[in-house]
Amino acid sequence: MSTTIHSIDAILVDIPTIRPHKLSMTTMGVQTMVIVRIKDSNGLEGLGEATTIGGLSYGPESPESIKLTIDSYLAPLLLNQPSNNINTLKVRLNANIRANHLAKSAIETALLDLNGKQQGLSVSQLLGGAIHQHLPVLWVLASGDTAKDIDEAQSMIAAKRHCVFKLKIGSRPVMEDVKHVAAIKAALGDSVSIRVDVNQAWDEFTATKGMQALQSAGIDWVEQPTPTKDFASLVRLSQKFTIPILADESINDATDGFQLAAAGFSGSYALKIAKSAGPIGALKLASVAQASGIGLYGGTMLEGTIGTVASLHAWSTLEKLHVGTEMFGPLLMKDDIVVNPLNYSNFGVEIPTTPGLGVEIDEDKLAFYRRK
Incomplete structure (x- = not known):
């Protein structure tokens, strides 16, 4: 029987860069990532990430808006839905939410990671x-x-x-x-x-x-x-x-x-x-x-x-x-x-070859760098 999506969490994480990173529109000293964690009804977890460059200086989505979009709009459309048909879930999201590509990318990545772990296959497979x-x-x-x-x-x-x-x-x-x-x-x-x-x-x-x-x-x-x-x-x-x-x-x-x-x-x-x-x-x-x-x-x-x-x-x-x-x-x-x-x-x-993305969260590091 197919598992369903049990929970979706979007977490802001701020990590300093090794040196100032200068672009034409901004200079970065900290990179902010939105880390997405999707759990299915069996307790398996898929990881995703949405990251942009310099807040809103690069494009129309900021880390803060990505988290808000996931929490308020994307997650309600996905909770309790079957977790193993990514195409169906993408159609569902696109029918209700315009654009917001970074937020959708984090969700899709987490679903691919989750599906890979469910099937014992890497994302590339x-x-x-x-x-x-x-x-x-x-x-x-x-x-x-x-x-x-x-x-x-x-x-x-x-x-x-x-x-x-x-x-x-x-x-x-x-x-x-x-x-x-x-x-x-x-x-x-x-x-x-x-x-x-x-x-x-x-x-x-x-x-x-x-x-x-x-x-x-x-x-x-x-x-x-x-x-x-x-x-x-x-x-x-x-x-x-x-x-x-x-x-x-x-x-x-x-x-x-x-x-x-x-x-x-x-x-x-x-x-x-x-x-x-x-x-x-x-x-x-x-x-x-x-x-x-x-x-x-x-x-x-x-x-x-x-x-x-x-x-x-x-x-x-x-x-x-x-x-x-x-x-x-x-x-x-x-x-x-x-x-x-x-x-x-x-x-x-x-390229990692283990199931899903092939990476695992360090919970202590996540707790240290997540935005309070």
Whole structure:
């Protein structure tokens, strides 16, 4: 007999970052996660996570609004429902709740974890099976200080933890940013890949100037140079330069992916389970990209271990991630709330193979970091 959903808890958790993380729209010193715990009528528990960047500075959902949405709107629709048919539960939520993709992603992740534990299968097995057991992971250099970023990158290379780096730019005048990036590229050499993320900070005129200079400096690609729904500028820029563009904030789901590809965009899409309301939606977007000749990238919202491993299970089922992944979120935080953190080594990360997500909450750490 199928079990039912017995309880749903959403918990705010605040963990300091190892250093200030500077983006074009904000600087982070603490990451706030919404941890979701769903228990079935047999006492099994599934874990999920919803995490955004810098409160409301990045998008329309904040940690506080995510918790409120889950507590007041999503949970009442799910309690006492059969726990093993995720598609039916997704239809139920979408019929009653518009958008709120991050909150829905946390719920879907917890249900996948729960279903995996119920069946003795990993989440990647539930999603069709892992093709990869180890995925490459880049590191983001975001101190804003050129010398510090060079030192940080060199230490990562020496430790065999990362050999691909992304720089957050866009908060300074464009040529100051280019000078900063070019100096790091020159110091690290041609064997190291350097990419930049503008986080929508440029208009098309500025992006044209910046991308020309970045292309000349040997930078490998530019992420989201222009505003979210300015598809036309992304298409024109992708056709004007040989330096590739990675679309991130512009692409939430398969519909966005189809529309941008149909408009003539050439480049890559950043897959994020949070933007697509869960791993299942992110993989639907991946299918649209694959059919359109668009490259794939495993993106992050700077989630902790729970959200990161959920993404990794999804990415592991994809044959090719053309520009790798950035699943470094747990490494940006000073501590973790799981018993066994992910294994980062050999310039990448291992995919857990135990049932569900393959992680377990450290109750003492959760109690210490949960918002009082």
